[in-house]
Amino acid sequence: MTTTTEAAPATRSFEADVAKLLHLMVHSVYSDKDVFLRELISNAADACEKLRYEGLSNAALLGDGGQPRITVILDPDARQLTIEDNGIGMSEDELTDALGTIARSGTKAFMDRIAGAKDAEGSHLIGQFGVGFYSAFMVADRVEVTSRRAGTEAASIWSSDGLGTYTIQPATLADAPARGTRVLLHLKEDAASYTESFTIERTIKTQSGHVPVPIFLKDTPDAEPKQIADGAALWTKPKSEITAKEYKDFYRSAAGQFDEPALTLHYRAEGLHEYTVLAFIPENKPIDLFEPERAGRMKLYVRRVFITDEAQILPRYLRFVRGLVDSNDLPLNVSREMIQESPVLAAIQKGVSNRVLSELDKLSGTDADRYLNIWDNFGPVLKEGLYEDYARREALLGLARFKSTTSEGEWRSLTDYVAGLKENQTAIYYATGTDLDRLATSPQLEGFRARGIEVLLLSDQIDSFWVTAGVDYDGKPFKSVTQGLADLSLIPLVEGETPAAAASDAVSGFISFVKDALGDAVSDVRASDRLTTSAVCLVAPETGMDRQLEKLLAGAGRLDSAAKPVLEVNANHPLIEKLSAVDAGDDALRKDAAYLLFDEARIADGELPVDPRAFSGRLMRLLERGLK
Numbered sequence: 340m341t342t343t344t345e346a347a348p349a350t351r352s353f354e355a356d357v358a359k360l361l362h363l364m365v366h367s368v369y370s371d372k373d374v375f376l377r378e379l380i381s382n383a384a385d386a387c388e389k390l391r392y393e394g395l396s397n398a399a400l401l402g403d404g405g406q407p408r409i410t411v412i413l414d415p416d417a418r419q420l421t422i423e424d425n426g427i428g429m430s431e432d433e434l435t436d437a438l439g440t441i442a443r444s445g446t447k448a449f450m451d452r453i454a455g456a457k458d459a460e461g462s463h464l465i466g467q468f469g470v471g472f473y474s475a476f477m478v479a480d481r482v483e484v485t486s487r488r489a490g491t492e493a494a495s496i497w498s499s500d501g502l503g504t505y506t507i508q509p510a511t512l513a514d515a516p517a518r519g520t521r522v523l524l525h526l527k528e529d530a531a532s533y534t535e536s537f538t539i540e541r542t543i544k545t546q547s548g549h550v551p552v553p554i555f556l557k558d559t560p561d562a563e564p565k566q567i568a569d570g571a572a573l574w575t576k577p578k579s580e581i582t583a584k585e586y587k588d589f590y591r592s593a594a595g596q597f598d599e600p601a602l603t604l605h606y607r608a609e610g611l612h613e614y615t616v617l618a619f620i621p622e623n624k625p626i627d628l629f630e631p632e633r634a635g636r637m638k639l640y641v642r643r644v645f646i647t648d649e650a651q652i653l654p655r656y657l658r659f660v661r662g663l664v665d666s667n668d669l670p671l672n673v674s675r676e677m678i679q680e681s682p683v684l685a686a687i688q689k690g691v692s693n694r695v696l697s698e699l700d701k702l703s704g705t706d707a708d709r710y711l712n713i714w715d716n717f718g719p720v721l722k723e724g725l726y727e728d729y730a731r732r733e734a735l736l737g738l739a740r741f742k743s744t745t746s747e748g749e750w751r752s753l754t755d756y757v758a759g760l761k762e763n764q765t766a767i768y769y770a771t772g773t774d775l776d777r778l779a780t781s782p783q784l785e786g787f788r789a790r791g792i793e794v795l796l797l798s799d800q801i802d803s804f805w806v807t808a809g810v811d812y813d814g815k816p817f818k819s820v821t822q823g824l825a826d827l828s829l830i831p832l833v834e835g836e837t838p839a840a841a842a843s844d845a846v847s848g849f850i851s852f853v854k855d856a857l858g859d860a861v862s863d864v865r866a867s868d869r870l871t872t873s874a875v876c877l878v879a880p881e882t883g884m885d886r887q888l889e890k891l892l893a894g895a896g897r898l899d900s901a902a903k904p905v906l907e908v909n910a911n912h913p914l915i916e917k918l919s920a921v922d923a924g925d926d927a928l929r930k931d932a933a934y935l936l937f938d939e940a941r942i943a944d945g946e947l948p949v950d951p952r953a954f955s956g957r958l959m960r961l962l963e964r965g966l967k
């Protein structure tokens with residue numbers, strides 16, 4: 340037991356989010372509870388690394404606390420498990436901040452997901468996603484954290500049963516670690532196996548065998564500590580001496596993931612700058628991938644000393660890559676801020692970013708399935724680079740894969756696309772939308788189908804943005820099938836398709852009538868060369884935004900005024916021909932028809948009629964007339 344000084348413990352409530360998370364942990368039915376150990380050891384290792392870094396500029400912090408180490412102590416008789424480190428430690432305020440609130444963006448995303456999840460799914464989510472310190476409450480009914488900030492003469496003890504409140508009070512120095520943090524778990528009855536030496540040793544070796552701090556195990560509080568992990572930095576070993584399992588274990592403990600790495604990148608850059616890279620692309624998508632504050636987590640080491648994970652070694656669109664860079668050239672004794680400005684870091688950023696892309700490219704050739712799995716997960720993120728990173732646009736376009744009107748659900752590269760260009764085709768055509776199936780049946784695609792022209796179907800939000808960034812591939816611009824004139828007349832029809840006849844005078848007359856009737860609602864009404872079976876469709880004017888981008892911006896409240904669409908009319912459609920033949924004096928019918936055609940085109944685009952009431956009135960009038 341830890342004795343404390345006289346001061347009465349202060350009882351405080353957890354932040355609402357923490358209370359929710361704890362409730363979840365305590366009631367978790369998740370079977371793989373072992374993850375708590377990985378989380379606590381990872382925190383202990385981080386604390387040692389932070390001290391190593393701060394000790395560089397302030398040697399006094401290190402005191403005589405010895406080499407960094409993590410000690411795990413088992414006490415089967417008392418059903419207790421302790422994880423102790425001699426790292427940076429926490430002051431009382433830091434304890435309150437760190438263990439009373441949730442700071443991690445990932446945890447917030449996790450909470451949001453869990454709020455809507457059913458019990459079983461929630462448990463599954465914990466498995467996919469490390470949730471830090473609080474996971475201790477999966478196995479413990481009370482947790483006590485005694486901590487002493489390095490270089491200070493004060494220690495505090497934080498204690499909680501995970502049920503809504505915690506206490507915090509000063510601890511006597513004699514009962515606190517000389518430096519660092521001791522986490523004592525009072526294990527639940529059904530978690531007694533975590534005091535078994537064999538179980539703990541095996542679990543630590545698998546989950547945390549490669550943390551860069553040595554780990555010692557004491558079978559009982561009085562036993563001699565034995566070393567169970569050497570803290571050797573895996574990345575410094577030659578590739579030939581590292582097994583696939585070692586890479587996987589390292590990835591899991593470093594990235595806090597439970598999947599396999601889909602791509603492992605381990606190399607040493609030599610030449611002007613020397614550094615080692617060990618990086619992984621996960622097999623699964625992390626759930627916070629699209630959180631606005633989600634940043635890359637590549638760690639920067641200098642000669643094996645952890646410096647920061649905020650150096651933004653990789654651009655934002657590679658934020659799914661996990662791992663580290665260990666530099667030989669950066670000075671150890673500069674501040675994190677100075678490092679940001681260092682030309683050495685700039686060279687590393689450039690080198691590693693290029694290498695990740697070139698390795699992906701290589702993989703796409705050597706193991707297409709594995710590559711496509713990566714694209715499936717991270718393509719929408721990589722595509723952010725198409726408008727953010729002009730210098731690597733070419734490389735990113737080479738990596739991009741698309742579904743298309745002719746790909747039958749398979750992925751196509753732009754090289755594939757360009758190889759299938761039709762005679763006189765001068766652009767790469769695409770359609771953007773939110774739903775692939777609906778996109779594939781858009782009326783706007785009909786004229787392209789009739790000519791066998793492949794159209795890329797772009798259904799990620801990001802697609803509406805990069806296509807407008809002046810991107811081209813192999814000298815061909817990207818062109819939306821829902822914007823401007825299709826200009827398909829020069830491209831031959833596939834066999835069996837009959838060419839559209841020019842609009843007759845009657846149809847031309849009707850088109851002018853529709854244009855007058857719709858007035859300001861449209862910017863033009865014209866005969867179409869992109870329709871073969873539908874009567875009408877809407878497209879965006881030649882200049883300005885694509886309709887899908889407009890919808891996205893309007894949905895996000897970032898659009899003041901939308902451009903008026905163009906209504907295209909299929910001059911050869913029987914309905915249009917019949918309407919064109921209606922007596923010019925029957926204006927009421929022709930007007931209703933004009934509006935109905937416009938609304939019908941909106942509906943085909945997944946929108947509502949402009950005025951749903953007026954729409955149904957017109958529809959009723961027309962039906963009644965038809966039944967007369």
Ligand SMILES: Nc1ncnc2c1ncn2[C@@H]1O[C@H](COP(=O)(O)OP(=O)(O)OP(=O)(O)O)[C@@H](O)[C@H]1O
Pocket residue numbers: 378381382383386424426427428429437438443469470471472473519520595
């Ligand atoms: N052993 C420890 N020594 C020092 N500080 C610690 C220790 N354990 C936890 N902390 C502090 O508590 C904070 C919260 O820990 P938690 O495990 O919940 O998330 P995290 O470690 O920040 O997230 P991540 O696992 O993604 O790095 C840490 O950021 C750290 O400041």
